[in-house]
Amino acid sequence: MTTVRRESGAAYTDPAVPVSERVADLLGRMTREEKLAQLGSVWAFSLIEGGRFSAERARPVLRHGLGHVTRVAGATNLKAADVARVANEIQRFLVTETRLGIPAIVHEEVCSGVMAREGTIFPQAIGVASTWEPELNRRLADAVRAQMRAMGGHQGLSPVLDVVRDPRWGRTEETYGEDPHLVARMGVAFVRGLQGDSLTEGVIATAKHFVGYGASEGGLNWAPAHLPPRLLREVYLHPFEAAVREAGLQSVMAGYHELDGIPCHGNDELLGDVLRGEWGFEGTVVSDYFAVDDLHSYHRFAGDKRQAAVRALTAGVDVELPATDAYGDALAQALDEGEVGEAQLDRAVSRVLRHKFELGLFENPYVDETAVAVTVNAAPHREVALEIARRSLVLLKNDGMLPLRPGTGTVALIGPNADDARHLLGDYSFAAHVESLMQARERKGLLGQTMTIPDDLEIEESTDGVRTVRDELAARLGDRLRYARGCDVAGTSRDGFDEAVAAAAAADVAVLVLGDRSGLTLGATTGESRDRSSLDLPGVQEDLVRAVVATGTPVVAVLVAGRPVGGDFLHENCAAVLLAWLPGQTGARAIAEVLLGEVNPSGKLPISYPRTVGQIPVYYGHKVSGGRSHWHGDYVDSPVSPRYRFGHGLGYAPFVVERATLDRAEVMAGESVAVEVTVANTGDRAGEEVVQLYIRDPQASVTRPVLELKGFARVSAGAGERTTIRFDLPTDRLGFYDRNMHYTVEDGHIEVYVGFSSDGHTHAGTFTIMSPAYLGRAQKGVRSL
Template identity: 45%
Template sequence: MTTHDWQDTSASARQRARALLAELTLEEKLAQLGGAWPGNETVEGNVAPMQDVFSRGAVPFDDRAEHGLGHLTRVFGTAPVSAAEGARRMVELQRRLVGTSRFGIPALAHEECLTGFTTYGATVYPAPPAWAATFDPDLVERMAAAIGTDMRAVGVHQGLAPVLDVVRDHRWGRVEETLGEDPYLVGTLGTAYVRGLQSAGVHATLKHFAGYAASRAARNHAPVSIGPRELRDVVLPPFEMAVREGGAWSVMNAYVDLDGVPAAADRALLTGILRDEWGFDGTVVSDYWAIAFLVTMHRVAEDVGHAGALALAAGIDVELPDGLCYGTELADLIADGRVDEKLVDRAVSRLLTQKAELGLLDPDWTPEGAVDETVELDSPRNRELAGALARRSVVLLDNDGTLPLAPAPARVALVGPCADDPLAFLGCYSYPNHVLPRHPDLGLGLDVASLAEALRAELSHSEVTVSPGCPVREPDTSGFAAALAEARAADVCVAVVGDRAGMFGEGTSGEGCDAGDLRLPGAQDELLSALLELDTPVVVVVVSGRPYALGAHAGRAAAVVQAFMPGVEGGAALAGVLSGRVVPSGRLPMQVPRDPGGQPTTYLHPPLGGDSEGISNLDPTPLYPFGHGLSYTEFAYDELAVDATAIPTDGRVEITVRVTNTGDRAGSEVVQLYLRDEYAQVTRPVRQLAGFARVDLDPGQRARVSFSLHADRTAFTGADLRRVVEPGAIGVFVGRSA
């Protein structure tokens, strides 16, 4: 039985939001536009930039909840709690909020979910570059649906993922959070993630809007100086796809400034493009303390009230993780007539619409009824999905026939700092790397086999020895002698090098862990060089969050394997590829550079950005191109056909090709379609991905792969900065890589 119009479930979510808005005081409205992070004030260390500074003097939860509350911040993700403990904590906080505020409106609870639900004991899936390496949007959608199901079961309503930043410089620490360097691949897989998460009733949050990955010198939070064409043609398309095709409910601003305008105060971006052009009608939430950074980092606001006014006018609806700038100082500006209360009403209406969509305004909603204390966050279903993603994500870059290791060699030397470290498989937003370093007594919180453990199980008749050789990041060579001795005595050496994810300089990859160049961290390059001088064949396995320059070792290794932080089942997946039980089928979502200083560069470059043809002594040609990946079987392409030689600028063309498995093993091929604008009014990429398809084929089996290509896929931003489908010749390429 309803007692208020806003509780009437027969009305639309927007109508209910407007009805509730009409009953709120200004204090109650502003309370809806902020969050509370209970327990944050007692946490040591940072999982968000300057958390230690902003958490000082935090307002107690019950005081924050007096007039209501928009969001609950990271009830599960702040300090280690079991699913049952977290669910009970969620119930307690919501009950206190409902019992304290005048209308008893529950908060919307959000959590991180980039590599799975970021909480203690939950499955850690592969990092986003690994999703991208699968070129499999259906599998990514299934993973996201599983993540969303787990989160919704314990009362979480919004997930802070996916990251849709297109990589422009591989030195950036957050490359491991991205889906690579191609906007079409990023948009397709990111939209699949959005659909999956939201199918489970959890709203996805697109981040970071926009330009974050294009920061100067790849430094976290550094200014972004790109032109409007690069913004429109490279940076924005994944966000537009996820809004228009994925129906994303939330967007988070980037910390950076674009040509001097901080994204958090950029009305042209947050309202003009996002809402007026694309029709987005969800909520824009601030990245943590991004509005306060308008005062402290960008210095475009004189105080927190002014910062709040700028962000609100630009289009940020909700301040996370708390309500520092959308509080009393902003209320004073409204009372003085310097800020229009209609801006507050606009933002509150959007948030309340979201709450209505999630059932939080329903008359029968109860804190207890919204959670399931018995949910299993590391279930067999989750593990199966994590394993499927990991197996499909491993990329075989090079192979002289040493792989697969079948029949199993008598003695295998497993060398390198990532050889026996399960944390190497997990990204910086996984709970074991994100929070648990502050709780060393708790271990990892779930079972994760290192490659050493997995390979010993895989090669049960081989002797597998382990010697790290050196640490991940320190330039310590004291372990070289032992590692080289093990390698000399072995039939084959598997050298496992790469990253250890962390936060703000605590790792070699992750948020705030930017790289000066693309050499392997620490002494790992030196270790590889020493190993490759031996007579023992060396298989190089790179487990990392970014591609590293391997040109110094090109042609010397027996095989090279790339794994982008493949998650809790990464050890079994890699061991399976090495043994031959798994036929590799991953493809590079970003190219592997030849030289460590060849940055910034991606495969998306105009002719002048490629081979210098003697004009410069620096050659940016990659060691392994975008889309590259080998298999244990062979595939042949023929009968490429285009059903029309000309189409109208609003037309469509069908492109087909026949693919045959000519090898002796079943395998999965990733067929890739590329376009080239032969002549245009502005410079265009030499080649750009326009479609892809995974095809599973038995030996001798053939399949015809079809791409339906609309002329819109050839569109670009013209000389007048307007989007155009320009008449002219378009080259069509189909193959295994760029």
């Protein structure tokens, strides 16, 4: 029998009552079992039988309620309309079959769009960062918000705000790169787009992985990060702080790793003192998947599951994902034994309930199942994906071969990524995670963790609607295109080399589409837990490049990859190199358009491109003493400079900086300096450029980087045209953490540079920051993010 369980007249059921009072009223009515249920979660597939919600499976799991449902879209094989239906059925069960009728939050992965069978697959985050256009990221997140809400989702596990300077790390592709300012701007834009103007219509953004996860030892996933306090504050915490203070971020996911001996899920200094105390964060902290128990089973930081639960809850982890484990019986036992107090339990439950009220779930727990078809992967969302893909492509090198001229004869298309739609997608695309579920069912686990996937769960791979580079070039070149795969992404077989060489030798130009296969399984070469000790192309792809170049036919290399890849031979001997990252469902079209000159490439590197792994870490914002200018300078066997510098990216329309000026030479602390820049398109076609603003503090009480990015703007101009832009540079953005770890803006000189990369810049001028009394005093505690 179905009956509404909510108590009539209860304050928590009245939308006119302030949220804080509704939370307090509901909390006061809850039993301990019901409170604990709000801190837990359940895999959506465990509630489904035969493609439909199963009340029989749900009853023992949901009898006291539930905090989160994990991936109704991303952990099943359901189409969008069925996702909405199942989400509604889960909510209906919770509303009508539990005592207090508390709906659940449905969370999904949204690293490159909603990880759903029919969701729009956007370029991977590293590609979005290559656009250097935060507004595009906001539009991406706005599309994700619409699709999630249509399917019944409420919380997205993004943005990834990890600053990464070691591309061996497999999750490099999920990040916005190496610079804290660029990462912060991209992150703030994403949070604003996803959360919207109000959570009633928005989706909670979950910034991850708090904090320093991308600075792992040896570039290895889950490894410790060795970050001194000042570096941690100025670089790795900065994007999270900006998301909290500027965008009102509502959720944070703690990292798997440890900092100075303390795992992040048990780090009360980070989660309490910094995140909540200093920044005023009021949202929820969620665990990374399985990470509460990892305090015991992986880190040996806790003696058992119960102690792991105590340490996580005490530190400030509010919700355990992806399924209730340590926050179930183990936490209940700890409460019984007085190892953790009821007040700490109530604190976490209150945060979860507040989000449910703010999301409007008590008034509107269901979605319109008939509206899904016109929202999920709608045409405007595909257009956003295409616009991002076009602007994400980075032309690393061009000896004049690109764009391919209309008169170009036969084109040989070669390589493992030339005709494979799956290889265009990132590690948190739906296709990649279907593979993870299949592997988990075969091995009875995921990422080394225990989990049970029902045998009746239908799982099948799908790349419907994703065209390949071969598809797009064939549509444009017709019978002038010749295709040969050559080899696989990984593996040792050279059986396809002869066909590839023959195709290249008979062609006027050879286009090699090479790179990675992204995912979490053993067959992937990039992605979560797919770290590499080499930046050469996987498998025998480097040998394929040598074989094709040896034909004497000019070669254009297209790298579809999740990190900087390719050895010396490729970058030195190919006539052009185009970096496509993992460009998503419209990526092949963008690649074809750029190759043929229909679109002018305008992407810029958000991460320095090493020559070899022996240089790592290599990044533009190093210190003066960073070894780049010592006695002999270079390594014995290699330059110290990267292959391509941060901010680098060529186009078909050359731009120059004609003029760059400051509006003043002296400025009081707390004020701003205006930087005006005029750039000109000196080419014979329209184009776009990204103007980058850097500063250098030449002498300070704490050593500073040789350059720091402080602003950027994408500009467009027709052939022969010029345009002028203005940057406002607040002095409180120019501070640092002093010897006492106080954020400080010191008196002194600041040098300003503008240009199109971190090494191709013009000195715009120098200004002096002065304290109000002109006495050299520092202004403390004021910061612009």
